[in-house]
Amino acid sequence: MSENGTEIQIHPPPPQGSFMLQEYPELKEKPELNSLRDYELRFVWYFANPTSPIIDCTMSDRAVKAVQFAFLDDAVSEAERNTFITGKFTDKIRAAINVMKAFNPQVRMRAKMNAEHIFRNIEKIIHVDKVKMKMMGFADKKQYAEMSMKVMAQMPELINIMERGFGVYEVPKKKMKTQEEESLGSPEQTIKSLDKN
Numbered sequence: 001m002s003e004n005g006t007e008i009q010i011h012p013p014p015p016q017g018s019f020m021l022q023e024y025p026e027l028k029e030k031p032e033l034n035s036l037r038d039y040e041l042r043f044v045w046y047f048a049n050p051t052s053p054i055i056d057c058t059m060s061d062r063a064v065k066a067v068q069f070a071f072l073d074d075a076v077s078e079a080e081r082n083t084f085i086t087g088k089f090t091d092k093i094r095a096a097i098n099v100m101k102a103f104n105p106q107v108r109m110r111a112k113m114n115a116e117h118i119f120r121n122i123e124k125i126i127h128v129d130k131v132k133m134k135m136m137g138f139a140d141k142k143q144y145a146e147m148s149m150k151v152m153a154q155m156p157e158l159i160n161i162m163e164r165g166f167g168v169y170e171v172p173k174k175k176m177k178t179q180e181e182e183s184l185g186s187p188e189q190t191i192k193s194l195d196k197n
Helices: 038-048 059-070 078-085 091-101 105-126 130-135 138-167 179-184 187-196
Strands: 006-010 168-172
Touching: 006 105, 038 059, 038 091, 059 078, 105 138
Parallel strands: none
Antiparallel strands: 006 168
């Protein structure tokens, strides 16, 4: 957890009823993730994402707990659940796990901060007050106008990058629970419950 009481998560599962591939376009761009059903992708997130609340559990415990959080649909058969719980993953799931565990929260947070820094610097460059504008010669004004047009041409892409935020969400710890977790209790409560059994 960071010093200001928040934690970083990468592409956290949205509330039940929303689909991860719809929420996060970046995941669609990765073939290993794009081919998964939503509950499979949620399992992979809980099992392998470095920012998962259960990532520090042993692999066997993590598999059990990831199924608890991800497989809320009664349509998922008991046999399929057991396949995930016992770690007998298909090649498709193994490939997805390898992609998911490679997400680096520190690098992504730095990239997000750098994008915000670049945006602030661009604002400083293009915001010229009336006094400075009057002091500019014709050549300077022409150069400023050309630069402003170039900035405007690049702005949609920069805004898109910033809005996507590299998949990084910095949220207060108390607000990090998804609806699935609300229905099951917190990850910590579920872990304690499972450990008792």
